[in-house]
Amino acid sequence: MEIADLPICTSYRAKLLAAGYSSLASLSAADPPRLARGTSPARRTAHRAPPRRQTLPLDSPLRPPTPIAAALLACDEIARVGVDLNIEIPEAEDILKVAVCANKFKGADGPSSVLKGSQNAWDMLSDEQSRKHINTGSGDLNNILGGGIHCKEVTEIGGVPGIGKTQLGIQLAINVQIPVECGGLGGKAVYIDTEGSFMVERVYQIAEGCISDILEYFPHYQDKAPSGQEKLKPESFLADIYYFRICSYTEQIAVINYLEKFLGEHKDVRIVIIDSVTFHFRQDFDDMALRTRVLSGLSLKLMKLAKTYNLAVVLLNQVTTKFIEGSFQLTLALGDSWSHSCTNRLILYWNGNLRYAYLDKSPSLPAASAPYAVTGKGVRDATSSNCKRVRVM
Amino acid sequence: MRPAAATHPSNSSSHRQQEPRAANPLLLLPSSRAAKLSLGCPILDRLLSGGLPAASVTEIAGESASGKTQLCLQLALVAPLSPMSSSCLFLHSDLPFPLRRLRGLVPQSRPDLLDHVLVAAAHSTSDLLSLLSRAQHLLTHPNDSLRRLPIRLILLDSIASLFRADFDATPADLRRRSALFFRISAKLKELAHRHQCVVVVTNQVVDVVEGEAGNTVEWSSGRRVSPALGLAWANCVNTRLFLTRDADGPNGCSRRRMKVAFAPHLPERACEFAIRRDGVFGVEPSER
Missing domain, CATH: 3.40.50.300 (P-loop containing nucleotide triphosphate hydrolases)
Structure with a gap:
């Protein structure tokens, strides 16, 4: 699923695309503050990721970096990146929620859950029924x-x-x-x-x-x-x-x-x-x-x-x-x-x-x-x- | 806690041997009849589908003069002749040891059978536990110089008389008592499992007062009786056989029954038996 298909406000959609988020997989690796700041995963791993605005496959090798590496990268990015999403953190959270939901219904796996290892009740119910x-x-x-x-x-x-x-x-x-x-x-x-x-x-x-x-x-x-x-x-x-x-x-x-x-x-x-x-x-x-x-x-x-x-x-x-x-x-x-x-x-x-x-x-x-x-x-x-x-x- | 082998990868090979190993039940499938001890009577053996199982504890419960001790003595004499060919360890707590009855059962031609019956008296629970520890030593380090068959039958006659005294009816004493049941039973089961022994324990009966729920209840001699030592002991045995007797008829001859009260491998069923001068024998229903 692409960012373009997400049921969110068109201006946000444009901003997300402009900031380099092209696929759901890339969104799922982001947390609200970072999303609000406008740092994209594509740029964080710029040395080996494909160029901006190109659609990443869902199972792309992008993984959330380890905390220390993430902090270093974030500093680096703030220095380098000029693009700003210009949205508030709560709105960023909403976008992420929608993205996670969309991911679930699509049945896509990968780093789908925001909290690693957690599972929502809907999944558990369908899991239990099957x-x-x-x-x-x-x-x-x-x-x-x-x-x-x-x-x-x-x-x-x-x-x-x-x-x-x-x-x-x-x-x-x-x-x-x-x-x-x-x-x-x-x-x-x-x-x-x-x-x-x-x-x-x-x-x-x-x-x-x-x-x-x-x-x-x-x-x-x-x-x-x-x-x-x-x-x-x-x-x-x-x-x-x-x-x-x-x-x-x-x-x-x-x-x-x-x-x-x-x-x-x-x-x-x-x-x-x-x-x-x-x-x-x-x-x-x-x-x-x-x-x-x-x-x-x-x-x-x-x-x-x-x-x-x-x-x-x-x-x-x-x-x-x-x-x-x-x-x-x-x-x-x-x-x-x-x-x-x-x-x-x-x-x-x-x-x-x-x-x-x-x-x-x-x-x-x-x-x-x-x-x-x-x-x-x-x-x-x-x-x-x-x-x-x-x-x- | 991690398994020992995981925390010491350097000498994992030595630890690996200590890891519990899963046994394949297929290999435990008894090699035909060797794993069952015959009772010396085809009808009773058929009731127990082959005899008393090895590596398991069998209880024989019944009122006095129901044939418990007689059955034990018979087992002691059958064991050396059976495919199991074993000596027998006879632990008795009812004094004195019924030597005369044992001699009465020995066939004239085979007085040597008595060589294979080892007798020890247990006067208290602590006696019994120390005897079992010594038995464990005897079983692990068999003394070849005595030219005796290996011990694969342990008889305990009876468990109930060990607990007749020494215990009050207070909650603390009852708890101590049931902890002892489980300790004795664990020891017996360990011996049974490690050395593939047949373990037989006899038990007396008590009259059932109301509220004795959960335990086996049978009619015997016109009384409602249940094996002694309560529900706690019932949890300690694998198989329970109940010897009962009908109330005396007018001609003074009563019918005796052996009943499988519970067993992991047998359905509940019963058969009639008779005690004769030469032993305990099953009776076909048509014969009576």
Whole structure:
């Protein structure tokens, strides 16, 4: 986009052109005071930039100089340049705003944002809407979660022993690998096991269940993709889970610190599951304040990883009894301050003989609950055939 | 905090080995039956799809005389003969050690099986922790001169009796108690993982009073019971097996059931079993 097409006052447009701003890219590198003073980027880098009034390509090598260099250049320019835009700083700001907007709608990248690294809410919304979710295996569960487990967010899942936390964790590690053509993410998984409940034979079963479902919904998948023939095997699903077994809380801290490097090397990881985040933090910690600090440090680190590498972090938590108002009630472990550490919180509980999930905390979705079932194939919708809790052989 | 290798690039090769390494689950896929310890009965093995898993802690809960100790003794004698071919470390806190029952189970032709059962008494939680540290040493530095099979089975009978005394019902003591659960369980799980051991812990039951939410509840001998030590301990085991008994019928013979209360690799299911002179055996539904 050219300066000439910008929806601003024609006199400003002429002044901008006269001062050497010809493209949006050149404008985006300017800040209001400099713009008001009339120094142009073209002239600042005059020794290697094309001559004035010539249109620069959007991806021109112009970059905002470093602060010291900029100051030196500015002094130099004030001495050399006679052209004056003669506009006030607020007006310059308006021009820049319009320019940034125009840049966004054009979809041009480059040094588009005025503040480097910042993002406006419009971008974030469209980004979020286009983002894919990780299928939990149960449609009802996906519904209350708004499509599934969200990438770039930390989700905590808690429940009593035997409710299916680990099953859901394994299911997510498998489902994240559903190929893109079948509506999945086609990513890989990191599974951090602190309790030793990751049973490979079970993972194999769940992978087989997932494959049979894919082939049921996409019967032509195997014929369409010749490479799919070898891709859809439980073995390859297993091979794409990076598994860490942790035996103490120091190891847990070390692995989470190491994850940053690991994820940098494995960009296709889309989910990190910690099963469970709690176990090693319920022993040897006499100083509860220290425990809280260590844990919130970990959760901040995980949030950062989730944002940086565009992946979902799922933390499994245990349940403990707490003495509230004269009676014992069930709450998630690790205390109240920990409950601020996660973006989403899903609580799994028994309701009679049915397993239910309750969305306890979410920035965008209402609290809701839904039944689900753990079947031989993995986590699925609760139906009359697979909701029975006890099966007698 | 940065990973150690990044801050010391000069000797990164030595640090690289200390970095946690991701294991490929494919390589963890058990080599057929070696990773499961048979219970010595095909029906019970079918219930557990092959037997008790290695590298994992299994709890056997049940009221007194439900067959917990009998099952442990049977495991101790099956272990040397199974594909796992291992010795067994039997930690007992219920005194005295049931030697007579063990001798009753040993087949006449194989008195040497007793050589592979190592027995140690744990009188308190601190005893148990020090025993586990010594067990760790024993497992890491096996003494070849004794011509013993490697230890790959650890039995603890029972966890609940260690906690019967020493603890008041005050919040501070309860917290201390559950911290101990997690410490003992972490130690057991570490041994199980590092040496691919089968770990079995027995547990007693308590009557359910109202408000005992969240824990496993079963009917046994006409009582509503739940494994002892509460929800905190339930978080410490991977698999929970519940031995229950129907209320005594008119003819005095009651049905016993083994139920998978929860397990990461098994659905909830149950099967009947009987305790005979020569051990614990599953009963096909048609046989009764």
